[in-house]
Amino acid sequence: MKKFVKYALITLLAVAALLVGAGFYMLDYALKPEELQTRSRDIPGSYTYLYTDYPEMQPWVDSLRANGALRATLIKNERGESLHALYVRAARPTGRTAGIVHGYTDNALRMLPIGYLYSRQLGYNILLPDLHAHGGSTGDAVQMGWLDRLDVLQWMDKANELFGDSTRMVVHGISMGAATTMMVSGKEGLPPYVKCFVEDCGYTSVWDEFRGELKNQFGLPAFPLLDVASWLCGLRYGWTFREASALEQVKRCTLPMLFIHGDADTFVPTWMVHPLYEAKPAPKELWLVPGAAHAVSYRENKKEEYTRRVQEFTDKYIR
Helix, strand or coil, rough: HHHHHHHHHHHHHHHHHHHHHHHHHHHHHCCCCCHHHHHHHHHHHHHHHHHCHHHHHHHHHHCCCCCCCCCHHHHHHHCEEEEEEEECCCCCCCEEEEEEECCCCCCHHHHHHHHHHHHHHHCCCCEECCCCCCCCCCCCCCCCCCCCCHHHHHHHHHHHHHHCCCCCEEEEEEHHHHHHHHHHHHCCCCCCEEEEEEEEEECCCCHHHHHHHHHHHHCCCCHHHHHHHHHHHHHCCCCCCCCHHHHHCCCCCCCCEEEECCCCCCCCCCCHHHHHHHHCCEEEEEEECCCCCCCCHHHHHHHHHHHHHHHHHHHHHCC
16 A cells, blocks of 8 residues: 555656646747747848838838937836837827737837838827837747736836827737737726727637647647646746736726737637627727738738728727
């Protein structure tokens, strides 16, 4: 009997050690991907991406750079981290500002196509932050929007400082940036100058997104590996996969929100937009983009229609 108990304990400890090791691997795989260095930190490569995928933007971006109109700014967040953003003032003062939030392993530069929409086409000031561990901001691990929501709140204040007290603001995010936007939207005591939100293909929660990727990429169920990785994330980074929920946050959002999602999205599956939209109190609007895969609704599905829908929505709340 003693031998059985001994072997059982050894087996349990071995399984526990294996699970913890696998949990750390998953955590680093998800939150410290190589793309942070090879894509998000690669500024020359980001310009190449812009000019290759959006050649119509090159004259605008080159003009901004030549005239010193594409500017950088920094803040320190409450955790003492240095965060970087780009901004462009409107050609003519309008009192309208767009805060534009990038996705997973993207950066502020790679969001300039949406910046072009607001700045060049709609006449807004634009502020494009690099989230923690992305672009020019410090950090070494993705926060999946949860702690980022607190940083975006600080960026709102910085935008108000940069562009003047009369600014009226929309926050527009894509993919992880859209989840961040929704996480921000449920925060109590939002500044009065924030008028509405646009979320494009954001996930319901980090748990749901990672559960889907665990199944799709590795053919594994959520239990027990995802539970262990979430617990380790709480120990290492101070947040867990379940608490990082855009779904719970939009339930508390009383400001208008436009939901955009491609109906062919499999990375952040299209089904996710429906519970998000249902959970959000009115006012709200939903656009399912025909044929659009993940995060390409603007690029591949009629930039004119995307711009028109965003303009019609924001014009209702930002005059």
